[in-house]
Amino acid sequence: MESVGKIHPSTLSAKDLHWHILWDKDKCTLCGRCTAVCPLRAIELGVHQKREITVKLGLMEKPGNVYSVYHGIDQVTEPAHACIGCGMCTQVCPNSAIYPVLNEEIDKLRYHTNSGGEPRRRGGRRNDAGSLLDRIKFIRISMLTDPALDAGRHEFELRTLLGRILPPEEMIEASRGNSWMPPVREIYPLIIGAMSFGALSPNMWEGLQMGVAYLNEEIGMPVRISTGEGGCPPRLLRSRFLKYVILQIASGYFGWDEIIHALPEMKEDPCAIEIKYGQGAKPGDGGLLMWYKVNKLIAAIRGVPEGVSLPSPPTHQTKYSIEESVAKMIQSMYMAWGFRVPVYPKISATTTSLAVLNNLARNPYAAALAIDGEDGGTGAAYNVSMNHMGHPIASNIRDAYLNLVKIGKQNEIPVFAGGGVGKNGNLAANAAALIMLGASGIQIGKYIMQAAAGCVGSETDRCNICNIGRCPKGITSQDPRLYRRLNPEDVAQRVVDVFLSFDSELKKILAPLGRSTSLPIGMSDAIGIDDYHAARRLQIKHVV
């Protein structure tokens, strides 16, 4: 028996990995494109010796053998270079000679991704394809008592409000007294959620912004986009397009020096200010931009040195209580824009959401509450946070809405939902379900990355390397060699496609329910689910 060489505990075979590379020797032209494109160098050119035994007929000659050499592809089995299944090799192969396949068996790699005592960190998603939202059905179909509407020809008003809305009695009093009323924005209910300049590549960011501008100015859809915690490019801050942007401030305050300095030169107010206290993918954890991605441009916008990791603290360091956060931060942000811009917090979904909401309800300035569920994505987080921390969005949003109903303030503080909306591609259905559970609007991130830029991430731990700046599609990379793969114009076009098709699908859901004059927020009589306990928990119908 030949020695297998030195093995140690983390020595793995290809069989132990999460993704296998299948390579067809007959089709391969040995062009080398796959090995060049692989973001993790998970495959390399291999030189193999092959022995062929030749046995001649008869007994005159003894069997002989010939050694030959052939070239091919080897899969690297070191954990640091394990295939991530992104499939870029397949994409560049001229002959479709190579592709990754998911291991049927649970991999052994997962036990070895902590070399040096450092737990696995990654970007992406929770790696759980289950979705309660997908199971919610729309069951109140208008039949003879009220005719179903024509989704294609009927007029629909699909707008939502972002801002603190005064109750009618107070509004009338304020109107008569000509006193201040909180600013309220009429916006499209699907918002592109917080993905920072830094987490995303410049091309991706530009594409999203262009798409949003086009939707607003050419199509007439008031779509809004949040910056995430990474500041905002100076030219955008000084442009008329700022009104389509929700500026986010988070615990690292990255980019806010630039924003504050741009204040006197702003031509337009931003749509709103979002104060991030938490995000669904890594609740209780701050933002994490790894040093690989902090190049000169990012460093300039964020006001930090180049090449250093930027872990935001888990909480706003100057605040020690919810009351203080609400009072100080929300009001000082209002003050910065002369009380003309709505300011609202974004939190991770949690069992303590209602405490936050009740506090906001008592503050006359809090403009909304955005809640991000456990299925939210991220550019970088600890694997354990992504997989195991957080609260599902459906019940959290429902509780929040019903709590507002209880105190009679369901119209005063809009609640926005995010986290896993459209995770299996059912964007409009998931969004409509959340709206009927009580959400005023929906935030999306991963969906738009997949649909507008071709992100290959999936719930099977595919790719998920947004954190290290080697995004093979150039979406989350700061390396020009990678992000030039992404054409901003193409991204913009896809953003427009996504919103237009979402709009049509949403109408296809609302029209049969007989709803067209307003967004069906809290229309829980229209939805049902086939799980008895989920139905009871969400206070919707149990349908089987």
Place this chain on the structure above:
Amino acid sequence: MCRLFAVTSEEPLSPMVAIRALDVMKEGHDGSGVGLFMTDLGGDLEPFKGSPILSGIFSQEGIRKLDRYMMELGLLTKYKFSIRPSKEPPAGTPHRDVYLIRVYEYPYEWDGLSETEIADRLVKIRVALRKMGEEDQSMMVFSFWPDVIMIKEVGDPLQIAEYLGLDRKGLQARVILAQGRQNTNYAITLYACHPFFLQGVASMTNGENTAFSPIREYLTSRGYEGYMGYQSDSEVFTHILHYTTHRLSLGLDAYKHIITPLKDEELVRHPEGAFLRQLKHSCRFLTVDGPNCVIGCLPDKTLFMVQDSKKLRPGVVGGKPGMFAFSSEMCGLEEAIPLREKNYEFQPMKYDVAYVDASRMEVKRWNQWEKSIHPH
């Protein structure tokens, strides 16, 4: 679809005028029930204008409970106009002991109370009686208010009217609202039968309001005990009107703007767009989603008709000075006022409000693009 008919007349009319109008519209309804609202009463009840009248259906046990309860509160019976059917009820109509119409006298302790306080106490009493009656089905209470009578029952409107003797001479009113069907979309109960009434405000609706659930949640969370019931999606129209007039002190014009606000882009072009936009935002949870035709009556006896913003239901107003009718179908109007002046005839569209005030001289029209009638 429910058939609706309302009439306002200088001369007091028998409810049979409305019942007959419903009967000619019968092709379109299944004759499964009738709801009557009468105000600005004439006949035997005319002398009791200022005293609250309790309307409802009571069993003998219910009457005993009622008497005990009212005695405790110091409310004394002033006049009884109740109907005790002696005949067999028509097929499909249950036998009831008493269709109560009873005038009460305010206790002397109430002297000096403000109108608002008295109005609130009347609602509290009605709601309390309704809840007491729900326990053993001994009482069903439809209204407790001065100058208002309500009758509701399951069955064919004309047969019920004959059975109850609604053509009796003393039963007359100048304003009558009538509806001819049990609701089909929720459980059949008399509390789901239109018209609905709250503190001088009454309305009835045909069609279905698909935004019912969030509106009901919004109204019930206003912290006002009169906002209850909701066995029918149409009850919210009455309560939104009550909210508009009583809580917000706004008028019929604002009611229309609340239930069917102009679109965002329309508000940009409206001279009062800034205020209306705020109103739309603040009352977002009161926006209805029809199809619905609403016929209603305000405390000042103004009758009105409005349509939802899709205008998918029929509705016509017409008549002559002194008598006007609001009908869900033209044949109902034709039956009630055959000799009318055609120039008053009007079918409100999605922006319109058609109304006839207590002077009954003309059909007034207002639409959402005009300046508000009531200052806000």
